[in-house]
Amino acid sequence: MCSVSCAAGTTNCSGVCRDLTTDNNNCGACGRVCPSGQVCSAGVCSVSCASGTTNCSGVCRDLTTDNANCGACGRVCAAGTVCSGGTCNVSCAAGTTNCSGVCRDLSSDNNNCGACARVCGAGTICSSGVCTVSCASGQTNCSGVCRNLLTDNANCGVCGRACAAGTVCSGGTCNVSCAAGTSNCSGVCRDLSSDNANCGACARVCPSGQVCASSVCTVSCGSGQTNCSGVCRDLTSDDSNCGVCGRVCPSGQVCQSSACVVACSAGLTNCSGVCRNLSSDNTNCGVCGRVCSAGQVCSAGVCSVTCAAGQTNCSGVCRDLQTDNANCGACARACSAGQACAAGTCVGQGALRFTLTWSTTGDMDLHVTPPCGTEIYFGRSTACGGTLDVDDTSQRGPENIYWPTSFTPGRYYVCPEAYTSAVANTTWTLVAIRGGVEVARRSGVRGRTDGSVVCSASFPGVIILDL
Numbered sequence: 001m002c003s004v005s006c007a008a009g010t011t012n013c014s015g016v017c018r019d020l021t022t023d024n025n026n027c028g029a030c031g032r033v034c035p036s037g038q039v040c041s042a043g044v045c046s047v048s049c050a051s052g053t054t055n056c057s058g059v060c061r062d063l064t065t066d067n068a069n070c071g072a073c074g075r076v077c078a079a080g081t082v083c084s085g086g087t088c089n090v091s092c093a094a095g096t097t098n099c100s101g102v103c104r105d106l107s108s109d110n111n112n113c114g115a116c117a118r119v120c121g122a123g124t125i126c127s128s129g130v131c132t133v134s135c136a137s138g139q140t141n142c143s144g145v146c147r148n149l150l151t152d153n154a155n156c157g158v159c160g161r162a163c164a165a166g167t168v169c170s171g172g173t174c175n176v177s178c179a180a181g182t183s184n185c186s187g188v189c190r191d192l193s194s195d196n197a198n199c200g201a202c203a204r205v206c207p208s209g210q211v212c213a214s215s216v217c218t219v220s221c222g223s224g225q226t227n228c229s230g231v232c233r234d235l236t237s238d239d240s241n242c243g244v245c246g247r248v249c250p251s252g253q254v255c256q257s258s259a260c261v262v263a264c265s266a267g268l269t270n271c272s273g274v275c276r277n278l279s280s281d282n283t284n285c286g287v288c289g290r291v292c293s294a295g296q297v298c299s300a301g302v303c304s305v306t307c308a309a310g311q312t313n314c315s316g317v318c319r320d321l322q323t324d325n326a327n328c329g330a331c332a333r334a335c336s337a338g339q340a341c342a343a344g345t346c347v348g349q350g351a352l353r354f355t356l357t358w359s360t361t362g363d364m365d366l367h368v369t370p371p372c373g374t375e376i377y378f379g380r381s382t383a384c385g386g387t388l389d390v391d392d393t394s395q396r397g398p399e400n401i402y403w404p405t406s407f408t409p410g411r412y413y414v415c416p417e418a419y420t421s422a423v424a425n426t427t428w429t430l431v432a433i434r435g436g437v438e439v440a441r442r443s444g445v446r447g448r449t450d451g452s453v454v455c456s457a458s459f460p461g462v463i464i465l466d467l
């Protein structure tokens, strides 16, 4: 007799091959009909389609790979093309493989795991191209599919959290822009240096047999790189492939010299798994493990009998009271969370700050006009989400305006104003700190002492910053 041999992903239901994941009349099992008002999604009758699929006339479709609904319901790819990433192409995008005319992600497709038509058995899931009982490190089981929550726009941070239009998933949060080192390619953050489908530029696809290495398509990975499932990785520094392909460093750790180590913030060094300040740590002075002798202190990375100029001995440790958050202006005077120590004073830091200091005692003022157009200064301490939290009237600053949690990107006018004659022609310094990182530093003098000229493009010596 004639028998039916169904393609991978479909099941023989009384002689007809059905896709049990999406067929409303055979949902999850042959003959199981979804009630009126429900659709079959991932083999379950539901009131709405699962994350990653779209309801097209009552059937849940994956618009990224469905040749009959490519990018939009009803958009059919022409003969000779396949739907990949939501557009009809002559070949499948990197990371996917043409399996009988459909682009499949062999790394996560339970019906095409590691190879076309290789179906994972009951109780297993496809992770990194292997049927396993649980998802590999760095991936999370979202309704039976292993997802990378750091970059998946449909599962960003947690399963099912889809990023809104205009945002992309980067580092597990939906952002308006991609994190450093990645570029926004049609709404997905891509590493152009290593992405075979976006090599050196968005949508520049490496030919079959080639890989993207250092933003160039080549026949093999360059020196210092290793081919991990078709992507060139630097195993010495790749947090997702540390030492060997697929080894993901745990949260809080980074890959250094092929090993997952504790991630230290700027100015600190990992000494056997503990972050140390080598400039002031008496037991790790200059290098890890160098202990200063009794009677000595570590100052600027050198064991000395006294602290270097500009530093103060606080209980045997040399501190810079101008900048040390734990000893700001005086030993043991700690700034609060969300603050930074600037010129010996705790100031608001947050998402963005402008901090002004000057060289002679007196009253300078900081005026800032953010994109909203309302000036922030001593006469209006809060506007447009920004706040003047420190107004110095007698010393050398600081004077500080900051945005605690977020700020509006755009053009900022920053105006250092000499309020009294005592500070006319004093040298001022302005720093802009965005997200804890200094993005601008300017110095100058201000001769006029008329107090409160409106801060705009015509202000003498205005600092214009596009942030």
Ligand SMILES: [Ca+2]
Residues within 6 Å of the ligand: 363, 364, 365, 366, 391, 392, 393, 399, 419
């Ligand atoms: Ca002032």
